[in-house]
Amino acid sequence: MSESRNASEISEAETIRLGVDLVSAARRNIGFLRAVAESQWLHEKATVVEAIRRYDELWMPLISDLTVVGSTTPMVLPPLDVEWVWFCHTLNPVSYQQYCESRFSKLIGKPAIFDEENEEYALLRCKNIWTHKYPSEPFENETDSEMPIPVVTNEEILVEVTKHRFLYSKISEAYRSEIVYLIAARQRYKGFLYMVQSFCDECVRLVPASDILLMWLTHQSYPTAYAEDLKEMEGDMGKVVTVWESVKEKEMKETKILWERAFDQSYEKAGGEVVLDLDRVNLVKAPVYWEISDTDVNTKYKSMLPRFLLEVCVFVRVNSRMKATQQTSEFLRLGMLRCHRELKLEKSVSNFQYDSWQKAWHLYCEFGSKGIKLELRHRGGYCFKGSSLQETVTFHWNDLLRISSLTLERGVAQELRIHASITPPVQAPYLLKCVPDRVTDDSGVMISDVILRMNRYRPQEGRWLSRTVLDHAGRECFVIKIRVGEGFWRRGDEAPSAVKWEDRIIEIREGSWSYVADSIGKAPVQRKWLERQHQKNH
Template sequence: MDHEVEWVEAQKIETSVDLIAAAKQQLLFLAAVDRNRWLYDGPALERAIYRYNACWLPLLAKHSLSEGPLVPPFDCEWIWHCHRLNPVRYKTDCEQFYGRLLDVSGVVSSVNGNCKLETEDLWKRLYPEEPYHLDLDKVVSDKSAALENCTKYDLVSAVKRQSPFYYQVSRSFVSNDVFLQEAVARYKGFLYLIKKNRERSLKRFCVPTYDVDLIWHTHQLHPVAYCNDLEKLIGKVLEHDDTDSDRGKGKKLDTGFSNTTAQWEETFVRRYWKAGAMYRGSTPAPVTTSPYAFDVLAKEPTPEDDLIRVPEVEVVEVLLEIIEVRNIPDGHKGKLSVVFSKTQRDSLFDAERRLTILSEAGEKQVAFFQCEPTGELRFQLVSTSPSKIPVSREPKSLGFASLSLEEFFSPAITQLSVEKWLELIPSKGSRTDPKPISLRVAVSFTPPTRCPSVLHMVQSRPSWKGYCFFPIIRKSRHSKSSTYVVDEAQTEVISLQMSDGATFKGDHTAQRQVIGEMDSGETRVLAEYTGIFWSLLDSKWSLKQTNVDNQFELLGTRVVKIFSGRKLDYEPKHCAKRRSDVDFMTLVEFSKQHPYGKAVALLDLKFGSIEASAEENWLVLPGILSAFILNTLLKKGGSNGFDATTKVAQQESLKSNGLKEESKDTELVATVENKVKANSTNGQTAAAVIAPEKGSGCGGGGCSGECGNMVKAAMASGCGSGCSGECGDMMKATNASGCGSGCSGECGEMMKAANASGCGSGCSGECGEMMKATKASGCGGGCSGECGDMVKAAKASGCGGGCSGQCGDMVKASKASGCGGGCSGECGDMVKASKASGCGGGCSGECGDMVKAA
């Protein structure tokens, strides 16, 4: 109750601004600035600073509210924005040059701009030689334009510090009313901590999370209200120190955030970390430094837009922490932890994960994952016996509890955070103890948003579900076989086939075409090669190769440039997927709203998939066709439909046999020790990147490549000793190594269990896509080819000794060998059961597609 009183007292803090409405206005303005990045650096920035000092501030000082609202020129408003975010310096400068603090009263933002004409007329009368709108074509760096009566504050540096802020708060849910309401409440809690520190004469550097920092910025942008509110609260204007950006361990931001987290949670008994409020990583590198001037107006949807339908799935981000446990039986021995999962199958999160308990482990661990806002989160308290007990003994379950997700999101969002005690239901028997075991669980969510659409191109219909637990993608051995486009649930949405052209009556030779078969059974030509470019959807779109930085261009109702590699929002973050960039292409839309480009889709050429942004439905069909054409033709060295100007490195990456399955992004959960802090410069909170218990992203010494996206459990290493290649995308369990000793190639996409090695000793090729179980080797000794795509069970070898060809795509059971001794051909696509051999000794041909029994 004492802690609740503290929170209630914090919420009594008064501000003279409607912070929610003002925060939304700030987000609109920052988005406009980000579309005009010439304000971030260079001569235009220097000229904007001159105009701000020489024109805008003097005009603002002379203006009377009775004369009507003022609208600052856009460039001046940006400099004014950055100046006000140093509230102490801004106040000092205003009082020095104008005798009073210049406020926003009577000023309307330029992005609203309904009354610019009056201000423009006034500007012209006062400054006839200086245009109201900054003319970028005539901007030159004019060092002689320095003023005597202007601030000595380094506004160039201030702008550079503020420029990255928008990326951190630019996601659509940030403007949600409930998210902002909680942000305002947390901002008041932040001010309350500062007030308590001053009362106790404690000098502490308090570091905000990004939701708090957004509201803090919003408050500072109203200088008179901010100064009055803070002087009333703490007796002075609160400084906003945004000069520190080093998030290294032990640095000012790191220790400041740790101390702020500890003080917050001790004072309020609420979690400081919050979903959607943590550091997103550094701002992605731009694909161009010059805005794209040409704008194509988006057209109304056409019937072709409805040829295929992709399920609409909502997603929320979740931060989860297990705080403490109580009422453990007397005499209990063992290490306690919590296994959590979802009760309802989820296309985004369908696994069990483990977290330590803060009160038991003494160190903070936070789980971050994405899931659909349906069903329940299920928690199981487990006890692991002391080390003297054999390791093989299963952990003991002490009970279960659940937390409904739907109550937070249906019928409408009312809160995005909860911290509560959950009583456990015993694993056996009924609950009779008057003091049941309970868990204190803290969960926060982001408001639901549309999940990106992910579609896979496969070479066989997804009809294997009854045979195994993993969707199998088989390699094509027939040049004219169809490619089936399936969604994440393995539901077919369309099938595509590339025709080589044919001769019809009258000796007319058809051009190369892409034929599509719809869900209805209708067959039609969806794309045709004209000899210069590909015409898509009855000429509504065109796909052509260019000779500039980007490699291809998709033109139609929008302008979409296709860049090699992962760009913008698809740029790898933290320990994210680190496969070679030549496997990827990013589709970037250029428009009036996005002159520097907006990433709208990612093509994975190696594994045959396309991920499209949730709001870009217009791109799904032309994107699929582009992905299919590029995937089919580029791997043939740029011929048959494009000039041979494709990069050699990319061509090499597309020489894989057939289309492989897209590895699912396993970056669902991780845990972070308290050493990895989320901190903020002007609130730049460090990554809620989550590291596992006793695990490491790159394991043993010698891991010089990229570890990829990993979800890791206890005592696991992302890259084993000596792994010099890429470990790919792995989900790993106990005592596992992503790449076994000596694995010099790519281990591919693996899901691995206990005591498994991704590549067996001596495996020098690619192990392909494997799901592996206990004591299994992806490539047996001497396997020098590709093992293909395998799902493997206990004590199985993907390629038997002496197998020099390709084993194909196999589902294997216990004690089975994919290729028997002497099998030099392809074993084909097999489903195999216990003690079976796919190809008997001496089988030199193709065994075909087999389903095998015991």
């Protein structure tokens, strides 16, 4: 494992002291932005204009009266529409500070409220104060979308609110709310601030990775803490690309070079990608769909076990300049530690560079695969075919999760340095497949000579087609039975007859087969009739 200094190893004296718990604050902001994104009424033009009026004319004077410079921010929270406008306004720290200073002669901060009970208390307290101060103004935004759009009272704030309409799309991945991810993101944000302090004169603009951007936006949303923490860097932060600005490839490359120079690590990581088109709304679905609810939607079927996914990034760098320039027959092969044994992804060593980290693989993996292994191999092994193994390194998911940065670095044969990072595993949608199975009788037992002998050659009554439902790990979850025949089968003229369409039945039985001999078994006990189909004969 490399002993190079990383962002988590910067001393407190070297980095910026943060005056707000960014981990809890970011988690709260993600939930808040999700609620905003799901509230379609909040984005109607008339509603937005009214929310800006309420923020500008009602809320800010109210919170200003409660705010005492140098004391703790009052524990009050405005209604959702006003809080959304407030949040958007704070994401432009310069404009927000000028607004506060010009109107109230002080910077107005936001209370650090991170749990539901305190949030409910702060909202209720605000409602009481609001009702007393503004008896003719409703606490909630009651604007009708069909009403004429009122006159905009503050164009500058309207621009900010409109600009951040789709902000949640940039941080909507399920893993971003995980505590371990946010702790790692906070470490990287502090490293980014250290880099800005140390090298800002050497770069025109710096591009934040997505995890750093999340922390930066969260920091900005608490304006008094942000202003105090970065008062010595106020001019430097103007060089950092904001969330909706367009980015040039040169700026992104310069940022990566400075990060590697400061920490000798790859700038990008799993869950911390650098997006070239920051100004575009991310409406394209990810390669793997893993949007989930906060809780497991399946509480009924115990046979279904949850499935967990994580994102993996592997970066490689060559140790020797000479090794990087010469052609070689060596290559890296990536495989899984468990499952997917046939997966073999290969990259030639000559593809990697000496002076920078290069992304070799970006994967989405099942947590049950345990980890990845990387083999350094030499082409032309036995009888000049295939390849010979030189060395193997492994990265276990559990080892990566134990490290606060969620990253590990290992060396291979003193030639290569490999940097692996993951996102925390999060529950993903269930992945099921249905496979044909044996025909069964009315009791759910497979039709077989074995069963016939066990029943002393008593014929099996009825015929049902069966399908077995398997989960992502190949475990049997359900057995689907479709009644297609009735009667007995005996040698001779007697045979089951097809049932009429209106008499066809579909049963879905929860559980797995009970095997009595090799692959011969009995369907799980029926607990409930899930569907009875009555169809007409076409």
